[in-house]
Amino acid sequence: NAGVTQxxxxxxxxxxQSMTLLCAQxxxxxxMYWYRQDPGMGLRLIHYSVGEGTTAKGEVPDxxxxxxxxxxxxxxxxxxxxxxxxxxxxxxSSYDRLxxxxxxxxxxxxxx
Amino acid sequence: xxxxKQNSPSLSVQEGRISILNCDYTNSMxxxxxxxxKYPAEGPTFLISISSIKDKNEDGRFTVFLNKSAKxxxxxxxxxxxxxxxxYFCAASGNSGYALNFGKGTSLLVTP
Numbered sequence: 001n002a003g004v005t006q007x008x009x010x011x012x013x014x015x016x017q018s019m020t021l022l023c024a025q026x027x028x029x030x031x032m033y034w035y036r037q038d039p040g041m042g043l044r045l046i047h048y049s050v051g052e053g054t055t056a057k058g059e060v061p062d063x064x065x066x067x068x069x070x071x072x073x074x075x076x077x078x079x080x081x082x083x084x085x086x087x088x089x090x091x092x093s094s095y096d097r098l099x100x101x102x103x104x105x106x107x108x109x110x111x112x
Numbered sequence: 113x114x115x116x117k118q119n120s121p122s123l124s125v126q127e128g129r130i131s132i133l134n135c136d137y138t139n140s141m142x143x144x145x146x147x148x149x150k151y152p153a154e155g156p157t158f159l160i161s162i163s164s165i166k167d168k169n170e171d172g173r174f175t176v177f178l179n180k181s182a183k184x185x186x187x188x189x190x191x192x193x194x195x196x197x198x199x200y201f202c203a204a205s206g207n208s209g210y211a212l213n214f215g216k217g218t219s220l221l222v223t224p
């Protein structure tokens with residue numbers, strides 16, 4: 001039981017490049033989330049999904065897209081990376097709204 | 113607009129003493145509150161939670177108190193241990209939302 005895994009762990013991009021962050025969970029959770037953590041800003045919700053095939057915007061969705069084609073996977077895409085997207089990205093999942101939220105180990109992304 | 117506020121960015125406590133971390137919220141629709149602990153280079157991990165129908169929840173050395181009228185909750189750690197040194201995030205959710213709202217975190221340092 002691996003819990004929530006994220007790929008890659010680190011990445012450096014140049015401005016304008018694109019990339020996809022992959023999140024996988026093996027707990028059969030319905031809800032999945034992408035957060036970003038910046039110094040002094042806490043954890044801010046980018047996008048979330050309440051089930052396979054569904055996605056919704058969170059607090060800071062601009063510049064990101066997501067897809068939930070399979071229940072166990074939640075992908076976060078950056079179409080044209082900007083330095084403001086330099087951050088640590090956390091994926092998380094939960095069984096339902098009141099269920100414990102489990103976080104992945106994070107992806108540290110630097111955009112030059 | 114930050115709906116969950118942790119006004120103390122940092123706290124230093126001696127080993128064996130009590131650590132008290134505070135959190136305020138503005139949204140009266142929040143009905144479920146959680147504390148997460150985060151070590152550097154790791155994802156946040158669940159610590160303790162409380163439903164709005166309770167005013168106290170205890171788990172070993174950790175106790176969370178909820179004061180609904182003041183829209184305030186606090187986490188008490190007794191006795192504090194050096195291994196408790198981490199960033200603590202307060203989070204809340206309400207029945208009108210599907211994801212947790214996080215505070216900016218409080219960095220706790222427990223000194224020997």
